Amino acid sequence: MQTVLPLNDFIPTLRKVIPRFASHPPDPQQEQCVHHAADVPLQIVAGPGSGKTTVLVLRALRLVLVDGLLPEQILLTTFTNKAADEIRTRLIEWGFLLVDYLRAHGSSTLKAHLAKVDVNRFLTGTLDSICEDVLRRLRAPTDTAPVLLEGFAANTLMHRRGLTGTVYNGGTIAPDVAAYLSGFTFDRASPTNVAELVKTVRPLFDRFSHDVIDLQQFRTLATHTSARDLLKSGYEAYVQNLRADNRLDFALLEKEFLDRLSANRLDRFTDGLRAVLVDEYQDTNLLQESIYFQLFRKCTASFTVVGDDDQSLYRFRGATVELFRDFRNRLASAVPGTNAQRIDLFLNYRSTPEIVTFFNSFIDNDPDFRPARVTPPKPTIQARLPSKGAPVLGMFRDTAETLAADLASLLNDVFRGNGRVVQGQAGPVAITRDPNGGDFGDAVLLAHSVNEYQAGFKGNPPRPRLPCFLRQELVSRNIHVFNPRGQAxxxxxxxxxxxxxxxxxxxxxxxxxxxxxxxxxxxxxxxxxxxxxxxxxxxxxxxxxxxxxxxxxxxxxxxxxxxxxxxxxxxxxxxxxxxxxxxxxxxxxxxxxxxxxxxxxxxxxxxxxxxxxxxxxxxxxxxxxxxxxxxxxxxxxxxxxxxxxxxxxxxMPAVPRDRFSMMTIHQAKGLEYPLVIVDVASDFKKDHHKNRFKRFPDQPSNVAEMEDDLASACMVGSLRQQRTALQRTYEDLIRLYYVAYSRPQSVLLLVGLNPCLRYSTTIHNIATFWRRDGSWPWAAPYSSRKPPGMANAIPLELI
Ligand SMILES: Nc1ncnc2c1ncn2[C@@H]1O[C@H](COP(=O)(O)OP(=O)(O)OP(=O)(O)O)[C@@H](O)[C@H]1O
Incomplete structure (x- = not known):
C-alpha cells in the first residue's frame, strides 16, 4: 500500500477538521487501533460503550486517506441494518469533512488520490445484505441472480416441497422424526402438527448451513439414525427445489455466496476488495467466519474484527462466541503465516461510574463464568464520564399492576413533570428530562420478552404481563407507547x-x-x-x-x-x-x-x-x-x-420522540438511552419450574441441546463443548443481562416483584446476581436472631 497522508498526520487532521474530535480525541487504545498496521490483521476486544463503532469508522477512513485505498475497496459489515446505517452516516459525514479539507490542504499526491475518492461508495451493510447485493450485481455473467425468500414463504416451501413426502406423509409426522425433534422443542414434547413440525425443523435446517454441518456424518450419528436419514432427505429435497427455481432462504444465501466465492465465481467483487472490517464479531457463525476468512485469503485484504465476548447474544442463530474468543488462533490455522494482533478497548464513554461499577460487578459475579471469557481477560471497564449523583435504582412491588402504575407515574414525573428526587450517595438528586428536548424517547423498557400477554394455559385466558399493564397506565396518562411486538x-x-x-x-x-x-x-x-x-x-x-x-x-x-x-x-x-x-x-x-x-x-x-x-x-x-x-x-x-x-x-427508521419504547434485550444490542428500565423479575412470584429458563436454568436450552446433538458433524462442535450445554445456557443469560445493564447513559432502574428480594427467597435469578453454586451476595449473613425481611446487601437504591 502506498501512503498518501503521513500516518502521524491522520489524528491531528481529524482533530482539526471534525469538532467532536477536537474536544474528545481518540484515547490511547483507540489511537493504537486506528494506527495499527493496515496489513496486519487486528482483533479489537471492546467493552460496552468503549467507542468500537467510532474506531471502526476511523480505521476505514484512515485506509482511504493514509493507505490510498478507495472507499469501494473497503467492506464494513455489522449486525443490523440500523447499525449499518449508523456506520454509513458517520463514514459519509466525517469522510466528507476530511476529504474536503485535505483537497484544499493536502500534498499533490494526496490531492490526486482524493480526486478519485467518493465517500458514498464504502461497502457497508449486514453480511446478508452484502451477499444479496453481490449475488445480484457482481455475479459472474454466467450465474443467475437468486430470489431471496422471506421467512414464512421459505417455511411454506419447506413444508410443501421438503418435509411432505419425506418426514410428513398423509398428515402424519414420521414417529422417529417426532421423537428425535422432541429434544429440541421448548417443552421437550414432540411436534404434533405440521405447524409445530415446521417450527422445530427450521432451526435445524438453518443450522445445517450456519454450522456447516457435514450431512453425511449427521446421518450416521449413533442415535435416531432413521430420523436423521429422513430429515436429510427432506432437507435435500427442499434445497433442490429452491435451487430449481433459483430461490434462496436467508441461511442458504450466505452458503451460496461462500460456494461461489470459493469457486472463483465472484471475482468481479473480490478483485476490487482491499479491506474487510467486521463489527459485532462475537455473534458470527461458522459459515460467516468461513466467508470472512475466504475473503481475507483471496484478496490478502486488510482485516479488522471488533467484538465483545461478553455481549454475544445470538446463539439461536448459530452465533459462536468461541470464534471471536479464539480468533487469532483460528485465523492462523486457516491462513498459515498470519499473526493477528489484539488490542483491548476498556474506557467507557457511555455510562455514569455508578452504572459501570454495577455492570462490572455483574459480569464478575460468578467465578464459573470466567472460563467462558476471552483469555487473557480484558481489563475491567473504566468509566470516563463524571458521576451525576444517581445510584442504580430498583423498583420492586407486590404485583405487576402496582409496579406498572408506579413506573408510569415515575416516567410521567420525569418527562412531563418536574422530575423525581432520589437518594444518592452524596444526598438527594433529581432525575429530570434533558432541558433541551428531552422526551419519552430518552427512556426504554428492556425485557426478556415484551409480550403483553402470557399465553393461556389449560383453557385459561391469556394473562396480562408488565408491558400490558404499563401500556394501559401510560395510555391513561395520554402517553403513547411503541411496542410492535407486544401482541401477535x-x-x-x-x-x-x-x-x-x-x-x-x-x-x-x-x-x-x-x-x-x-x-x-x-x-x-x-x-x-x-x-x-x-x-x-x-x-x-x-x-x-x-x-x-x-x-x-x-x-x-x-x-x-x-x-x-x-x-x-x-x-x-x-x-x-x-x-x-x-x-x-x-x-x-x-x-x-x-x-x-x-x-x-x-x-x-x-x-x-x-x-x-x-x-x-x-x-x-x-x-x-x-x-x-x-x-x-x-x-x-x-x-x-x-x-x-x-x-x-x-x-421504522426512527420512533417519534414522544413515544415510550419497550423492546427485548436482543433488540437493544448496540443502542444507548439516557434512562433504561430493565425488567428483571416482573413474572416471578415464586420459584416456578416453568420460568426457570428465564432466570436460573436447571436444564440446557433447546438451542444448546441441538448444538450438542450436531457437535460431531460440525467443525466447531468440540470447541463449543468446552462448556457444557447447561453452562452455555446459563452463560447466555449472564450475557443477556450484561447487555441490558450496559445500555443506559445516566439512569439504570431494575424492576420486578418483591418476593425476588426477600432474604429467604427461593427465586434464584441470574439478573439479581445469583451464582451457579446457589449463593447470593445480595443476602449477607446477619447477626441478629431473626433474619431480615429483605435481602440486606442489595446494591440498588430502592424507590
Ligand atoms: N474518545 C472518546 N471520547 C469521548 N467520547 C467517545 C470517545 N470514543 C467514543 N465516544 C462516545 O462513546 C459512545 C459509545 O461509542 P460507540 O457507540 O462507538 O460504542 P460501542 O463501543 O459501539 O458500544 P456497544 O458495544 O456497547 O454497543 C458514543 O456516544 C461515542 O460518541
Whole structure:
C-alpha cells in the first residue's frame, strides 16, 4: 500500500477538521487501533460503550486517506441494518469533512488520490445484505441472480416441497422424526402438527448451513439414525427445489455466496476488495467466519474484527462466541503465516461510574463464568464520564399492576413533570428530562420478552404481563407507547378487522373457505377475523362518503364495479389491502400500526413468490376465479391466522420522540438511552419450574441441546463443548443481562416483584446476581436472631 497522508498526520487532521474530535480525541487504545498496521490483521476486544463503532469508522477512513485505498475497496459489515446505517452516516459525514479539507490542504499526491475518492461508495451493510447485493450485481455473467425468500414463504416451501413426502406423509409426522425433534422443542414434547413440525425443523435446517454441518456424518450419528436419514432427505429435497427455481432462504444465501466465492465465481467483487472490517464479531457463525476468512485469503485484504465476548447474544442463530474468543488462533490455522494482533478497548464513554461499577460487578459475579471469557481477560471497564449523583435504582412491588402504575407515574414525573428526587450517595438528586428536548424517547423498557400477554394455559385466558399493564397506565396518562411486538399480529384488533374485511371481499360469507381442508386453529382465527370486521363495519366508520366500509366490501364481494368501468380480470390483493386502509387510520398513521401493516403487506407480496395465482384474484376466468381465492386463503390468510408472519420493527427508521419504547434485550444490542428500565423479575412470584429458563436454568436450552446433538458433524462442535450445554445456557443469560445493564447513559432502574428480594427467597435469578453454586451476595449473613425481611446487601437504591 502506498501512503498518501503521513500516518502521524491522520489524528491531528481529524482533530482539526471534525469538532467532536477536537474536544474528545481518540484515547490511547483507540489511537493504537486506528494506527495499527493496515496489513496486519487486528482483533479489537471492546467493552460496552468503549467507542468500537467510532474506531471502526476511523480505521476505514484512515485506509482511504493514509493507505490510498478507495472507499469501494473497503467492506464494513455489522449486525443490523440500523447499525449499518449508523456506520454509513458517520463514514459519509466525517469522510466528507476530511476529504474536503485535505483537497484544499493536502500534498499533490494526496490531492490526486482524493480526486478519485467518493465517500458514498464504502461497502457497508449486514453480511446478508452484502451477499444479496453481490449475488445480484457482481455475479459472474454466467450465474443467475437468486430470489431471496422471506421467512414464512421459505417455511411454506419447506413444508410443501421438503418435509411432505419425506418426514410428513398423509398428515402424519414420521414417529422417529417426532421423537428425535422432541429434544429440541421448548417443552421437550414432540411436534404434533405440521405447524409445530415446521417450527422445530427450521432451526435445524438453518443450522445445517450456519454450522456447516457435514450431512453425511449427521446421518450416521449413533442415535435416531432413521430420523436423521429422513430429515436429510427432506432437507435435500427442499434445497433442490429452491435451487430449481433459483430461490434462496436467508441461511442458504450466505452458503451460496461462500460456494461461489470459493469457486472463483465472484471475482468481479473480490478483485476490487482491499479491506474487510467486521463489527459485532462475537455473534458470527461458522459459515460467516468461513466467508470472512475466504475473503481475507483471496484478496490478502486488510482485516479488522471488533467484538465483545461478553455481549454475544445470538446463539439461536448459530452465533459462536468461541470464534471471536479464539480468533487469532483460528485465523492462523486457516491462513498459515498470519499473526493477528489484539488490542483491548476498556474506557467507557457511555455510562455514569455508578452504572459501570454495577455492570462490572455483574459480569464478575460468578467465578464459573470466567472460563467462558476471552483469555487473557480484558481489563475491567473504566468509566470516563463524571458521576451525576444517581445510584442504580430498583423498583420492586407486590404485583405487576402496582409496579406498572408506579413506573408510569415515575416516567410521567420525569418527562412531563418536574422530575423525581432520589437518594444518592452524596444526598438527594433529581432525575429530570434533558432541558433541551428531552422526551419519552430518552427512556426504554428492556425485557426478556415484551409480550403483553402470557399465553393461556389449560383453557385459561391469556394473562396480562408488565408491558400490558404499563401500556394501559401510560395510555391513561395520554402517553403513547411503541411496542410492535407486544401482541401477535393475529391478535391485534384493527389487523383482525382489516384481514376480516379482505376475507369478506374475496370470499363473502366464507363459501369457498368452508369447502377447503384447513386446520381447526386456522378456521377459528379466520372466523375471528370475519367477526371482528362485521363488528367494526357495524359502527359505520369514517369515511362514509362516497361509500362506507360495508358498501365497499359488499360491492367487492359481488364484484360490482364502483364506477361504470367493468370489473378487472385480475385484481392484486395488495391493492385491495391498500384500498381498505381508508377505514383503518391507525395502520396508516401510527408508527406501531405501520409496522403491523407492513407485516400484512409483506405476507401478501411474499406469497406471490410461491403461490400459483401470485396473490391475484381472477375474474371471468372460469374455475380459476374460485381457485385464485382458494390459493389466497391457503397462502396468505392461513399463515396470518397461524401466526407465521413476524413483524419487522426495523422498517421504522426512527420512533417519534414522544413515544415510550419497550423492546427485548436482543433488540437493544448496540443502542444507548439516557434512562433504561430493565425488567428483571416482573413474572416471578415464586420459584416456578416453568420460568426457570428465564432466570436460573436447571436444564440446557433447546438451542444448546441441538448444538450438542450436531457437535460431531460440525467443525466447531468440540470447541463449543468446552462448556457444557447447561453452562452455555446459563452463560447466555449472564450475557443477556450484561447487555441490558450496559445500555443506559445516566439512569439504570431494575424492576420486578418483591418476593425476588426477600432474604429467604427461593427465586434464584441470574439478573439479581445469583451464582451457579446457589449463593447470593445480595443476602449477607446477619447477626441478629431473626433474619431480615429483605435481602440486606442489595446494591440498588430502592424507590
Ligand atoms: N474518545 C472518546 N471520547 C469521548 N467520547 C467517545 C470517545 N470514543 C467514543 N465516544 C462516545 O462513546 C459512545 C459509545 O461509542 P460507540 O457507540 O462507538 O460504542 P460501542 O463501543 O459501539 O458500544 P456497544 O458495544 O456497547 O454497543 C458514543 O456516544 C461515542 O460518541
Amino acid at each position: 399480529l393475529r391478535d391485534i384488533p384493527d389487523i383482525q378487522q382489516l384481514i376480516g374485511a379482505m376475507l369478506e371481499c374475496l370470499d363473502p360469507a366464507g363459501t369457498v373457505q368452508t369447502s377447503m381442508l384447513l386446520r381447526l386453529e386456522t378456521k377459528q382465527h379466520l372466523t375471528t377475523f370475519r367477526n371482528a370486521y362485521a363488528q367494526y363495519a357495524a359502527t359505520t366508520p369514517h369515511p362514509t362518503n362516497p361509500r362506507g366500509l360495508s358498501a365497499f366490501v359488499t360491492a367487492w364481494g359481488s364484484r360490482q364495479p364502483q364506477s361504470t368501468a367493468t370489473w378487472p380480470r385480475e385484481w392484486p390483493i395488495l391493492e385491495l389491502c391498500f384500498k381498505l386502509l381508508s377505514w383503518f387510520p391507525r395502520l396508516r398513521d401510527d408508527p406501531e400500526g405501520q409496522v403491523h401493516l407492513e407485516a400484512v403487506s409483506r405476507a401478501i407480496s411474499q406469497s406471490a413468490t410461491f403461490s400459483p395465482y401470485k396473490s391475484l384474484v381472477l375474474f371471468g376466468s372460469g374455475p380459476h376465479d374460485r381457485r385464485s381465492v382458494e390459493s389466497a386463503l391457503r397462502d396468505i390468510f392461513a399463515p396470518l391466522a397461524e401466526s407465521l408472519i413476524d413483524v419487522d420493527e426495523e422498517i
